[in-house]
Amino acid sequence: MKRLLPLLLICAAPALADSSLPPARWANEQLPDARQEAQAKALMEELRCLVCQGQSIADSNAELAGDMRALVRQRIAAGERPEQVRSWLIERYGDWVSYRPPIEPLTWPLWAAPLMLLLAGAWLLRKRLVRRGR
Structure with a gap:
């Protein structure tokens, strides 16, 4: 039994990887302004999920992708242009976050x-x- 416990803990670790916090407000909720939501959606399609690596943040169910979607929507709702938001994300996460590398x-x-x-x-x-x- 003593040998089985560490093995069970190692196998359970991925299940504990997600937090129990609720998702950010704008992670799965659209902006009230349709024009801003369209800009945010277009930008989210061009940004790579840092966890999934093969999906855009618009398509990913990862918690980090939800946080990034919320961040994109918040910044666009605050009046930033999509290119400014993209530049900020590239500065923060590197060129790899964009599907359009320079x-x-x-x-x-x-x-x-x-x-x-x-x-x-x-x-x-x-x-x-x-x-x-x-």
């Missing part, structure tokens, strides 16, 4: 890779077609 020397390979792969594929296809033509 074009700068560090990210050039990220932007150039699809083009380079298409060019390489076209070159290989051309080379193969020329061989068949002979």
Whole structure:
């Protein structure tokens, strides 16, 4: 039994990871102004959930995503433009939080890779077609 207790505690740890606090007010509640809500929703679709990593904060059920949704709505309701909110979040969490990373020397390979792969594929296809033509 003494050996089983630590194992049970380790297995129960993920269940205790979420807090028991209620979600932030604007996490799942829309803004009264439809124009501001549309701006907030568009921005939330472009921001990555830091917990889920593959979902936007608009789609994620993670507690942190709810907090980020509330933060976006609060700042837009306060009169900030979506680009200001995005800049603040990038400054706080890094470029990774945005699905639209900036074009700068560090990210050039990220932007150039699809083009380079298409060019390489076209070159290989051309080379193969020329061989068949002979």
